[in-house]
Amino acid sequence: MPFSKKPIMDKRKLSQEQLQEVYAFCKRKDIQYLELRMELVDHIASRIESLWEDQPELSFKDAFHKVYKSFGIFGLSEVAEEHNKLVLKRFYREAWQELLNWFRVPQIFATLSGLFGLYFLLDSFPKLAVLIFYGILATIFAVFIYAYVERRRMRKALDGDLSITMGSLYQWGWLIYFFYFIPFQNLGILNTDSYSDLLQWIEDYRFVALFYCLLTFILCLSSIKLVRKGRNQIEALKQKQSFYKVV
Amino acid sequence: MVHLIAEQGETYGYALTRMVEERTQGVIQLNEGALYPVLHKLEEKGVLVSEFKSEGSRPRKYYRLAPGKESEDYIATMEEELISYLGALNAIFKKTNYG
Numbered sequence: 644m645p646f647s648k649k650p651i652m653d654k655r656k657l658s659q660e661q662l663q664e665v666y667a668f669c670k671r672k673d674i675q676y677l678e679l680r681m682e683l684v685d686h687i688a689s690r691i692e693s694l695w696e697d698q699p700e701l702s703f704k705d706a707f708h709k710v711y712k713s714f715g716i717f718g719l720s721e722v723a724e725e726h727n728k729l730v731l732k733r734f735y736r737e738a739w740q741e742l743l744n745w746f747r748v749p750q751i752f753a754t755l756s757g758l759f760g761l762y763f764l765l766d767s768f769p770k771l772a773v774l775i776f777y778g779i780l781a782t783i784f785a786v787f788i789y790a791y792v793e794r795r796r797m798r799k800a801l802d803g804d805l806s807i808t809m810g811s812l813y814q815w816g817w818l819i820y821f822f823y824f825i826p827f828q829n830l831g832i833l834n835t836d837s838y839s840d841l842l843q844w845i846e847d848y849r850f851v852a853l854f855y856c857l858l859t860f861i862l863c864l865s866s867i868k869l870v871r872k873g874r875n876q877i878e879a880l881k882q883k884q885s886f887y888k889v890v
Numbered sequence: 891m892v893h894l895i896a897e898q899g900e901t902y903g904y905a906l907t908r909m910v911e912e913r914t915q916g917v918i919q920l921n922e923g924a925l926y927p928v929l930h931k932l933e934e935k936g937v938l939v940s941e942f943k944s945e946g947s948r949p950r951k952y953y954r955l956a957p958g959k960e961s962e963d964y965i966a967t968m969e970e971e972l973i974s975y976l977g978a979l980n981a982i983f984k985k986t987n988y989g
Binding site: 678690714726733736 | 902904908926930942944949950
């Protein structure tokens with residue numbers, strides 16, 4: 644025989660059970676987001692397998708311990724913390740992108756026409772302002788309920804886990820608090836005196852009222868888009884998550 | 891790191907740590923606490939895009955440069971900044987090295 648073939652040793656890989664163990668460990672370490680958890684499980688598994696190349700006799704338990712120890716005192720929490728900050732910022736990024744979209748050609752014509760139209764409507768029919776005010780509240784409430792119900796549905800589909808898009812939807816509640824609750828918290832809208840106060844306020848601050856209309860539109864649209872994006876990702880995430888499910 | 895991703899076309903976190911270690915002959919060792927926050931930030935900035943691939947094995951997240959001129963411009967700017975920074979450091983060491 645001209646060539647003597649050496650038997651090729653298969654690289655030692657983590658078994659399904661061992662991967663599930665690493666996955667469960669990351670979950671216990673409060674890696675809430677599924678995408679990050681799966682990425683870290685792959686990283687830890689790759690490092691264990693690389694360690695096995697040099698020390699093939701090492702048990703899984705020892706190799707795992709060695710790898711985790713090398714992460715340092717803060718271990719995975721440092722990565723998770725940084726990741727959580729980015730998730731929270733994502734909603735603002737989406738909302739900002741949405742805002743920019745409405746100031747690009749050709750959308751800017753629709754935005755300006757809408758704002759001018761609303762301004763002249765408020766000028767000609769001041770009482771319409773109250774209707775618009777209640778319209779804003781109703782829209783926010785409707786979108787809030789929609790986002791809440793959809794988020795619960797998505798979380799149920801992922802067996803209680805969170806996706807990045809779902810996490811960023813949390814910011815929706817905070818934005819409502821900052822932009823709507825704080826400025827209007829002294830305004831009891833069901834009380835008749837406040838009703839005339841509100842009318843006066845909108846007459847005096849028409850531009851602020853227009854700003855609120857635009858803001859509501861942008862925030863609601865961003866939330867709806869995020870919900871849809873989250874829903875579209877669920878099937879793919881479920882499929883990936885099923886790899887680590889203990890049957 | 892972005893340069894390595896651009897060079898490879900697409901790659902994943904652990905492979906990046908190995909590449910950096912090999913190329914710098916162990917001088918630079920990227921740990922997880924430094925690697926992933928940077929990758930995630932670049933993804934949020936729109937410089938990188940990622941995708942999970944399974945292909946019969948465990949899911950793995952691959953990163954690649956975002957399509958479009960913006961990510962290429964970002965690399966060019968970062969490289970320029972780094973070269974000028976290294977030049978500045980070099981100038982300091984040359985002046986202080988009286989040997």
